[in-house]
Amino acid sequence: MDKRHGTERAFDVVLFGATGFVGELTARYLAAHAPATCRWALAGRSMDRLERLRDKLAAEHPHCAGLPLLTADAADAGSVRALAESARVVATTVGPYVWYGEPLVAACAEAGTDYVDLTGEPEFVDLMYVRHDARARETGARIVHACGFDSVPHDLGVYFTVSRLPREVPLTVDGFVRSNAFFSGGTFASAITAMGRGRQMRDAARERRLHEPRLVGRRARAPLGAPRFSRETGAWALPLPTLDAGVVARSAAALPRYGPDFRYRHYAAVKALPMALGGTAAMGALFGLAQVPPARRWLMDRYEAGQGPDAERRARSWFTVRFVGEGGGRRVFTEVSGGDPGYDETAKMLAESALCLAFDTLPPTAGQVTTAVAMGDALLERLRGAGIRFRVADSR
Numbered sequence: 001m002d003k004r005h006g007t008e009r010a011f012d013v014v015l016f017g018a019t020g021f022v023g024e025l026t027a028r029y030l031a032a033h034a035p036a037t038c039r040w041a042l043a044g045r046s047m048d049r050l051e052r053l054r055d056k057l058a059a060e061h062p063h064c065a066g067l068p069l070l071t072a073d074a075a076d077a078g079s080v081r082a083l084a085e086s087a088r089v090v091a092t093t094v095g096p097y098v099w100y101g102e103p104l105v106a107a108c109a110e111a112g113t114d115y116v117d118l119t120g121e122p123e124f125v126d127l128m129y130v131r132h133d134a135r136a137r138e139t140g141a142r143i144v145h146a147c148g149f150d151s152v153p154h155d156l157g158v159y160f161t162v163s164r165l166p167r168e169v170p171l172t173v174d175g176f177v178r179s180n181a182f183f184s185g186g187t188f189a190s191a192i193t194a195m196g197r198g199r200q201m202r203d204a205a206r207e208r209r210l211h212e213p214r215l216v217g218r219r220a221r222a223p224l225g226a227p228r229f230s231r232e233t234g235a236w237a238l239p240l241p242t243l244d245a246g247v248v249a250r251s252a253a254a255l256p257r258y259g260p261d262f263r264y265r266h267y268a269a270v271k272a273l274p275m276a277l278g279g280t281a282a283m284g285a286l287f288g289l290a291q292v293p294p295a296r297r298w299l300m301d302r303y304e305a306g307q308g309p310d311a312e313r314r315a316r317s318w319f320t321v322r323f324v325g326e327g328g329g330r331r332v333f334t335e336v337s338g339g340d341p342g343y344d345e346t347a348k349m350l351a352e353s354a355l356c357l358a359f360d361t362l363p364p365t366a367g368q369v370t371t372a373v374a375m376g377d378a379l380l381e382r383l384r385g386a387g388i389r390f391r392v393a394d395s396r
Contacts, residue, residue: 010086011039012358017093018042019049025347031061041068074100081107089114091354098124112139114357120150122243126204129368137367147353148346153321154244157336159372160390166328170261176233176269179319220252225265232324237267251372314340338388352382
């Protein structure tokens with residue numbers, strides 16, 4: 001393994017896209033929680049905006065007055081390469097990733113630099129595996145996608161649940177997501193982009209399957225469940241066709257602790273049937289509109305990128321993911337919960353993922369890996385310490 005980064009790098013962590021909505025929240029979290037020994041920097045396209053952000057951080061945290069600032073543009077391969085070569089870990093909030101993300105992944109894979117992002121785009125993740133996993137394995141780079149609400153609570157929540165179940169037996173886990181949160185323009189743009197690229201997403205998934213080694217002697221799968229009433233949660237369960245279930249399945253394929261035959265299903269939990277029916281209809285209408293380019297552009301114009309809910313609205317937001325795990329005659333109920341999932345908690349998850357890769361003792365991994373595979377217990381304990389709750393809710 002050609003692990004190229006080390007003490008010769010100028011920075012432990014660089015935050016790219018720092019002046020965006022979630023980027024600024026992540027910068028604020030790092031300013032408050034990064035260890036004093038951490039050498040970190042802000043990066044983005046505009047030096048003026050970076051300077052204004054640094055001034056805001058320094059007003060609350062005087063030690064940030066001299067925080068290094070780096071200019072880079074996702075469309076400029078040279079600047080992105082220099083960014084990757086300057087850091088041990090790069091965290092990026094620059095999306096939609098299928099449009100803007102690949103140059104940085106490629107640069108980190110080439111430079112042996114660890115990489116974390118906030119993508120929820122399956123097409124992007126699959127394409128990055130096909131194009132850059134092999135090189136990242138050669139250089140020792142850990143490419144860890146989906147380090148926000150997509151997909152940390154689900155991936156680590158299942159990891160936590162499996163640890164409470166018997167070993168070496170078939171296991172099943174169902175996850176039920178509830179939240180009252182709003183979304184930002186950037187999140188909405190990523191979702192609409194993904195909805196409008198169904199064919200490309202299917203093609204990318206097919207190409208990944210051609211390159212990915214087959215699991216021998218074990219099974220790990222995440223089929224799309226059917227709508228149903230869940231007695232375990234007292235809510236209607238609607239299947240969620242998001243990136244999260246695929247991430248869980250990849251963790252299960254890589255980690256023998258998930259047993260010889262593992263299955264995960266991912267649902268939204270909705271208390272009232274009319275709300276469940278209305279939500280399904282609205283999602284169907286949104287998906288249909290996203291297939292028509294003029295309608296897709298109109299939808300994306302409704303929400304300006306870089307904007308999101310204010311601090312007061314975020315303070316009222318919350319999420320809960322309840323898991324029901326079964327195997328070997330045992331059933332366990334677990335829960336992951338926290339505050340505003342899309343922004344405050346996502347910024348926390350991204351920042352702690354970057355710090356975890358930079359400073360914690362972790363399993364020897366490289367290439368495109370999930371949060372459970374790359375960081376597992378270390379990231380789980382970091383997030384617990386940061387206020388995200390992982391608990392056994394009930395068991396029998």
